[in-house]
Amino acid sequence: MLRLEKRPSPSKMWTALTPLLAVVLTMIAGGIMFAMLGKDPVEAIRIIFWDPLFHEQFAAYSRPQLLVKAGPLILIAIGLSLGFRANIWNIGAEGQYIIGAICGAAVGLAFYPSESFLIFPMMVIVGGLGGWAWAMIPAILRTKFNTNEILVSLLLVYVAEQLLASMSLGLLRNPEGMGFPGSRNFRDFPAAFNQEIIAGSGMHWGVVVAFIAVIFSYVLLSRHMLGFQIRVAGQSPKAARFSGVNPKRMILFCLGTAGGLAGLAGLFEVSGPAGQISIDFNSGYGFTAIIVAFLGRLHPVGILLAGLLMALTYIGGELAQLMLGLPGAAIQAFQGMLLFFLLAVDVLSNFRIKFTRTEAA
Amino acid sequence: MVGQLLSVEGVTKAYPGVVANDTVSFTVAPGEVHALLGENGAGKSTLVKMIYGLVRPDSGKMVWMGDAYEPATPNAARATGVAMVFQHFSLFEALNVAENVALGMEYPPPMGQLAQKIKEVSEAYGLPLDPVRLVGELSAGERQRVEIIRCLLQDPKLLIMDEPTSVLTPQEVEILFTTLRKLSAEGTAILYISHKLEEIRSLCQGATVLRLGKVVGTCDPREKSARELAELMVGQTLHIPIREASELGDVTLELTGLSVASNNPFGTSLKDVSLSLQAGEIVGIGGVAGNGQDELLASLSGESLTTADSVKLKGAAIGHLGPNQRRELGLLTAPEERLGHAAAPDMSLTENAALTGTIRENLARNGFIQWHSAKEFAERIISDFDVRTPGPDNAARSLSGGNLQKFVIGREVLQRPDVLVVNQPTWGVDASAAADIRQSLLDLAAKGAAVICISQDLDELMEISDRFAALNEGRLTPTRPAKGLTVDEIGLMMGGAHDMEVSHVEA
Numbered sequence: 001m002l003r004l005e006k007r008p009s010p011s012k013m014w015t016a017l018t019p020l021l022a023v024v025l026t027m028i029a030g031g032i033m034f035a036m037l038g039k040d041p042v043e044a045i046r047i048i049f050w051d052p053l054f055h056e057q058f059a060a061y062s063r064p065q066l067l068v069k070a071g072p073l074i075l076i077a078i079g080l081s082l083g084f085r086a087n088i089w090n091i092g093a094e095g096q097y098i099i100g101a102i103c104g105a106a107v108g109l110a111f112y113p114s115e116s117f118l119i120f121p122m123m124v125i126v127g128g129l130g131g132w133a134w135a136m137i138p139a140i141l142r143t144k145f146n147t148n149e150i151l152v153s154l155l156l157v158y159v160a161e162q163l164l165a166s167m168s169l170g171l172l173r174n175p176e177g178m179g180f181p182g183s184r185n186f187r188d189f190p191a192a193f194n195q196e197i198i199a200g201s202g203m204h205w206g207v208v209v210a211f212i213a214v215i216f217s218y219v220l221l222s223r224h225m226l227g228f229q230i231r232v233a234g235q236s237p238k239a240a241r242f243s244g245v246n247p248k249r250m251i252l253f254c255l256g257t258a259g260g261l262a263g264l265a266g267l268f269e270v271s272g273p274a275g276q277i278s279i280d281f282n283s284g285y286g287f288t289a290i291i292v293a294f295l296g297r298l299h300p301v302g303i304l305l306a307g308l309l310m311a312l313t314y315i316g317g318e319l320a321q322l323m324l325g326l327p328g329a330a331i332q333a334f335q336g337m338l339l340f341f342l343l344a345v346d347v348l349s350n351f352r353i354k355f356t357r358t359e360a361a
Numbered sequence: 362m363v364g365q366l367l368s369v370e371g372v373t374k375a376y377p378g379v380v381a382n383d384t385v386s387f388t389v390a391p392g393e394v395h396a397l398l399g400e401n402g403a404g405k406s407t408l409v410k411m412i413y414g415l416v417r418p419d420s421g422k423m424v425w426m427g428d429a430y431e432p433a434t435p436n437a438a439r440a441t442g443v444a445m446v447f448q449h450f451s452l453f454e455a456l457n458v459a460e461n462v463a464l465g466m467e468y469p470p471p472m473g474q475l476a477q478k479i480k481e482v483s484e485a486y487g488l489p490l491d492p493v494r495l496v497g498e499l500s501a502g503e504r505q506r507v508e509i510i511r512c513l514l515q516d517p518k519l520l521i522m523d524e525p526t527s528v529l530t531p532q533e534v535e536i537l538f539t540t541l542r543k544l545s546a547e548g549t550a551i552l553y554i555s556h557k558l559e560e561i562r563s564l565c566q567g568a569t570v571l572r573l574g575k576v577v578g579t580c581d582p583r584e585k586s587a588r589e590l591a592e593l594m595v596g597q598t599l600h601i602p603i604r605e606a607s608e609l610g611d612v613t614l615e616l617t618g619l620s621v622a623s624n625n626p627f628g629t630s631l632k633d634v635s636l637s638l639q640a641g642e643i644v645g646i647g648g649v650a651g652n653g654q655d656e657l658l659a660s661l662s663g664e665s666l667t668t669a670d671s672v673k674l675k676g677a678a679i680g681h682l683g684p685n686q687r688r689e690l691g692l693l694t695a696p697e698e699r700l701g702h703a704a705a706p707d708m709s710l711t712e713n714a715a716l717t718g719t720i721r722e723n724l725a726r727n728g729f730i731q732w733h734s735a736k737e738f739a740e741r742i743i744s745d746f747d748v749r750t751p752g753p754d755n756a757a758r759s760l761s762g763g764n765l766q767k768f769v770i771g772r773e774v775l776q777r778p779d780v781l782v783v784n785q786p787t788w789g790v791d792a793s794a795a796a797d798i799r800q801s802l803l804d805l806a807a808k809g810a811a812v813i814c815i816s817q818d819l820d821e822l823m824e825i826s827d828r829f830a831a832l833n834e835g836r837l838t839p840t841r842p843a844k845g846l847t848v849d850e851i852g853l854m855m856g857g858a859h860d861m862e863v864s865h866v867e868a
Contacts (some may be wrong), residue, residue: 005377225719225728231708232716238702241664242694243716244685354377 004351014349019295019302022342023309029341030334039324047323048316048334055319062315064202068273069314071207072097072265074307076289078213079261081298083254085221086233090255092138092153093262094286095160096131100263101270102167103130105277108192109172109184119191123267124205131263132256134160139255143248149255157286165279172277182278186271194272206268210307213261218300230254262286291339310335366391366550367412367430367519372421374407380574381407384421387569387576389519394541394551396561396582398594399571400791405554408571409521412552413445414438436467444512445521450504454497461496462511482513486540501528501649509540520544521552526560527817528650531852538564556594556792557820558587572596595792610640613811614692614780615673619680621660629653631660634837636813636830638780643802643812644840645826647819648855653835654815655697658784661813662694663687674780688720691779695769697788697815699762703769706758710750713757714739714772721776738775746771747797763794770798774805781805784815799825819851831855 027049031041052062076093083090090096104127111119138152172183186193197203221227233240233250241247265285274281292310296302317331368388374381381404389395397405410416412423414432423430425441432438435445452461459476463469470478476492483490488506496504505525512520522541526534541551541564555561561568562582570578570593578593585593619634631653638644648654659665661672663684672680674692682690696702704713715735719725724735739753746767750760757765766786773781786802787795803825806812815832816822822829828840831854838854 223729223732225725225730228712228715228730232705232712235707236701236705238698239705239716242662242684242696242702244663244683244688246683 003354004347005354006351007349011349011352015297018345018348019297019306019342021345021348022295022338025341025345026334026337029337033330033333034326037326037330039326044320044324044326047320048313048331050316051319052312052315058319060200062319064196064200065315066308066311067202067207068204069311070307071204071210072269072285073289073292073310074304075206075210075213075265075268076258076262076286077292077296077303077307078210078217078300079258080289081293081296081300081303082217082220082230083258084234084293085298086230086250086254087237088251088254089150090135090138090153090258091150091290092135092155092157092160092286093258093289094282094284095153095157096134096259096262097266097269097286098157098160098164098282099134099266100127100131101266101274101281102164102172102277103127103263104267105183105186105270106167106172108186108189108271111192112184112189115191117191120194120271123192123271124264127267128260128264131266132260134263135255135259136252139252142255143251149251153255161282164277164281168277168279168281174276183276185276187275192271194268204268204272206265206272209264209268211304214300214304221300226253262289288335291335294339295342310338313338364390365424366393366426368424369408369412370422370424372408372411372418372423374411374416374418382411382418383574385571385574385576386421387579389550389552389567391518391550392545392548393567394545394553394565396565396568397552397554397571398556398558398561398568398582398590400556400594403571403594404574405571406523409445409523409552409554412438412519413443413521439515439517442516442518443521444515444517444519446505446508446512446523446525448523448525448527450508452496452504452507455495457493457495458490458499458507459492461507462492462514465511466514478514479510482510486510486513486543487536488540501651502530502533505529505537509537513544517549519550519552521554523554524556525553526555526557530649530855531819531848532856533649534560558582558590561590562587570594591792609642610809611675612637613640613675614638614813617671617673619660619667619671621656621665621667623653623656624659624665625655628656629835631656632835634835636837636840638811638813640779640809640811641806642827643806643814643825645822645829645843646813646815646832646837647817647822647829647851648815648832650817652832653837654784654817654832656835657832657837658694658696658782658815661692661782662696663692685720688717688776692782693717693721693773693776693778693780694782695773695784695786697784699765699769700758704757704765707756709739709756710743710748710753710760710768711736711739713768714742714753717772718776742768742771742775745775746801763790766790767794767798770801774801778805778810780811780813782813782815785817786814787816787818787821795821819848829854 027045031045034044035041051058053059080090080093104123107126108119108123137156138149141147141152142149168181168183174182174184194204229245232243233245270277270281288310292306293303296306313335320326321328365388370386371384372382373384385408399405407416411418414435414437459472459479462479463475469475479492490506490510525537545551553565565582568580568582569576582590616634616636619631621631623630629652660667663682667680669678669681674690679687679690700706715724715730718738722738724731736753743750743753748768749764770786786798802812802814814826823843826843829843829846830840831838833855
């Protein structure tokens, strides 16, 4: 008989190993699923994990995509992880991402066609502020009226989507776009365009900011008083209060930071890879970042790796759809398995498995 | 073994890493009040859980009136005639007494009949209880009566009571003992678990003493002194805290008209609490659990804020300041709940040292925690307070209750407080660790700090405090010198007869 036994201290080794184990299990279960769909499982797994980086034909296109996709995921997940560690559940990063993009883009577009070098920095600031402000809505409702931030932040995503649609059809629509929905394309507006820093690498300013956020978050959590308070608040709210943490300030800080970073991610996306505000501008980064945050165990370095891995499955998934004709839903199920297995094997870091003989009843 | 109700023969139960019971044997005769005596972790609970069918022994056997007894579930145990009153009640606060009793029965009779029966039993055994009152409105003592009556309705032959008096006032304890003696006279055996020696000496006819899972002695507690029993239990000569008479200094902490609403819907609000504390003295605050102890600690630690003037430290109004500002000024606290309030369970001892120590021990510079200093501080606590742990990197939850409590108290004492407030400093702590903790509080006071010790252990309060006050429904009695206070007087203070008690003093 199998039995779980609680470890006196969480195991460091298993905490590091479980994400890898989860990836392996996902490959196995995903392989079985692909085989049942009538595809060669080994080939499918290879296309998803290997070809995007090393395929002689596609890699030139897909390799830079890795950073382009991982950048916003990492940036948003870092912000979310602070809150998640403190038991503050911001599920609405997608909304904050949209609002950041709208606000930042609006500022840029307002100055079209200026060539001032101040435009892009200004867009960045306003983009961050937009996301921050959107996250402040659940934060203030929570601190003033004790509403549930999960529901409020989530519902605000749908509000943000409506705003996005209305903006791309109305206020921000390209006046020279012959009536098509969507704003001016930032590619035609160099002072506001978030271009690649090294051509062909996918590295744009958003990716740089994401890396900086990883470093900041690491220092914050491991060295700074505030990070320590975040960790205590998550583990034991009473102990946190006893040690002098102000729970309201904690909520405002965590939601605000997550919103700000999500807003920045939105701004870098709209002014770079996406190029314009359009009805379908948002592509679910804000939700996928939740998976990335947990896959990375809410640890900055883990999130960095998880973001890259998640981006890989996106690109590889697209490639697999293209080359093997796998349905998109199968790819989504595959990504879902990753989180599922992670949560399942997570038990191992706090428990050990014991084999016991069944007692004769 | 003819004539025995229950005999336990060589029972062993091992858990990973610890043998909870090692070939334990003892017998209980019909009508006997038998004590199981031992420190925390001696294996008393595991033993009674086996008798009650909650845990199965690894080896050994039990015999009930001559037949083999192997209860697989508590239901089987109850069917045999074993009933148990747990230390922690399992009652629904939103239901009334009769409904709560009915929930514990397999085939409850109609409510009216049951209420009638509860009334009869409660009157017969001197445990007055109204079957239609909501449990949420009952005191701890009354709640215990619900549990006892629930057991008595099963007409048990053996009643197991796990630490029943920890939540009772001395008067309530007397009522309980009268009931237990009556039951025993009627032939019901009682297995009584406690570490309160005086109670056992006055109530029990036989005792089995456990230490580290083994039976270390059986005796007739009426023939032993409390000290002999304690030494049997601990296995070493007990070190009794020594106090040195010290000169009292200026008033350091002053509470005036402190009223705080509880954060908890079933908590007790503090009402007009006044108290003044001089440097160098220890004030003991007694009272039955749930009469405002947690709220008093929270309003002193800064977890709940009040009007500035109702809490004054060295003359400065601090009622509106948060925990860290109070720490800076010299008011430190140690709450009752070790894991999850005084310490974060999954964090290392180093991190837990930084939990309250950053300000007074200068563990942070420009907001950055100096982890090496925090580690040194944790190591200092571990060595000065004899905390048994492999090192400061271990998680708080890996420590035993007594060791973690030593760590928590040590963390505050080493920060040289002007005023230290502790709540239940030795709750669930073994006797030698408890003695160490009390000694450290006495030493702290001797060095000129003022100490408030909130506790439900009256012996502890009498041992260390200079003055005594009791909390009752959120009100604090005036303090009285602890020396010469009788158990009756303490009981009255705890029971809330304030005016009576005051006239009694003045007279």
